[in-house]
Amino acid sequence: MFDVIVIGAGPAGSSVAREIAQGGWRVALLERGEYPGQRNICGGGIEGADVEEIGLPDGLIHKRITRREHHFPWGVTTITMPHVTTLRRELDRWLTEQAVAAGAELFIQTQARAVVRKSTGKVEVTVVEWATRREITHYARLVVFADGPNTLAPRSGNLGFVRAPTSAAVGLVYELDWPDTPLDHYQVHFGARISPWGYIWVFPKRDLLNVGITILPSRGSSRQLEARLRAFIEGRPDLRERPIVRRAGAHVPVIPAARIYDDSMLAVGDAAGMVEALTEAGIANGVAGGRLAGWVACEALAAGDFSASFLARYQERWQATPRYRMIRFQSRLTRALLPFSRLDENLYAKLMQILLLGGQMSRWQKLRLLAYPLFHARRSR
Numbered sequence: 001m002f003d004v005i006v007i008g009a010g011p012a013g014s015s016v017a018r019e020i021a022q023g024g025w026r027v028a029l030l031e032r033g034e035y036p037g038q039r040n041i042c043g044g045g046i047e048g049a050d051v052e053e054i055g056l057p058d059g060l061i062h063k064r065i066t067r068r069e070h071h072f073p074w075g076v077t078t079i080t081m082p083h084v085t086t087l088r089r090e091l092d093r094w095l096t097e098q099a100v101a102a103g104a105e106l107f108i109q110t111q112a113r114a115v116v117r118k119s120t121g122k123v124e125v126t127v128v129e130w131a132t133r134r135e136i137t138h139y140a141r142l143v144v145f146a147d148g149p150n151t152l153a154p155r156s157g158n159l160g161f162v163r164a165p166t167s168a169a170v171g172l173v174y175e176l177d178w179p180d181t182p183l184d185h186y187q188v189h190f191g192a193r194i195s196p197w198g199y200i201w202v203f204p205k206r207d208l209l210n211v212g213i214t215i216l217p218s219r220g221s222s223r224q225l226e227a228r229l230r231a232f233i234e235g236r237p238d239l240r241e242r243p244i245v246r247r248a249g250a251h252v253p254v255i256p257a258a259r260i261y262d263d264s265m266l267a268v269g270d271a272a273g274m275v276e277a278l279t280e281a282g283i284a285n286g287v288a289g290g291r292l293a294g295w296v297a298c299e300a301l302a303a304g305d306f307s308a309s310f311l312a313r314y315q316e317r318w319q320a321t322p323r324y325r326m327i328r329f330q331s332r333l334t335r336a337l338l339p340f341s342r343l344d345e346n347l348y349a350k351l352m353q354i355l356l357l358g359g360q361m362s363r364w365q366k367l368r369l370l371a372y373p374l375f376h377a378r379r380s381r
Contacts, residue, residue: 012269012286013146019294037092048082151271157262190349
């Protein structure tokens with residue numbers, strides 16, 4: 001029997017497992033893929049401050065980014081900001097190694113199928129080992145769901161992210177082969193012709209370009225998503241001949257989970273909706289939320305109390321953080337303004353310029369932007 005079973009070895013799950021293992025408790029970390037990060041979609045961009053918070057080693061940094069280009073229908077803006085790019089599968093593997101070094105037990109190719117809290121207070125986790133096709137049952141005092149937007153959490157208790165057409169975007173990523181790519185900055189493209197409610201990004205790595213797109217299902221189908229991304233690549237002479245070496249798709253939460261705890265259960269990362277609805281940033285949020293969940297799990301283990309009333313402190317502390325407040329703000333803004341995007345096909349692009357560059361814009365510039373195309377919005381200075 002384990003003290004804790006963590007389902008999912010992404011940034012959030014590995015961060016939870018590491019904190020619990022460092023506390024001296026027995027923790028199992030379940031990963032359905034052949035290795036952590038195998039199934040993710042992500043641009044792999046991390047802000048400078050978050051690099052320090054995560055403790056990302058230099059060896060995992062592919063590019064140091066100093067500027068980001070925003071391509072809007074009305075022009076291009078450039079801002080300077082410290083970022084780095086990394087490969088998510090390398091980052092996930094490193095975070096998992098940190099958890100294992102602390103004492104966590106990693107189970108790869110192991111997928112949780114059912115989680116049931118028994119009358120004894122123990123939690124029963126039924127898993128499938130894909131290498132052997134065997135079904136096995138494990139037990140723990142606490143289970144942490146870090147299994148992404150398709151999480152088992154809502155089916156197992158009163159917690160976790162619930163995927164619906166309005167609660168999750170759809171993302172698609174291509175990795176293009178480009179040895180020693182000279183690109184040294186981000187490119188982010190907005191506008192109705194790019195994505196009615198989403199964007200296309202181009203993030204450079206050492207020998208790859210990560211090119212991806214997101215869209216809300218209510219604004220476009222998965223088939224349209226791929227067609228838009230291919231059209232973008234075909235329209236770029238520097239990209240169209242590059243071999244596609246990897247393709248991946250997934251859902252991205254745009255609404256935080258209403259509840260991220262229950263008796264003997266916690267949810268974290270995408271499984272808790274810890275993603276910003278407009279920027280769709282989630283790596284650092286997942287790590288921060290994972291650490292917090294790990295600390296609360298250790299407190300529960302020390303107290304021998306796994307009741308919802310005890311574990312509620314996890315949600316209370318998370319909702320007191322600036323990260324959660326930004327997630328909530330972007331989610332509320334999305335829900336309030338999304339219906340108006342049928343009247344203004346470039347509304348998302350306008351919101352993003354104000355969100356990203358609003359501090360550099362006068363009130364008149366913002367009004368002029370919102371009135372586009374009645375007036376041509378010029379590049380903010």
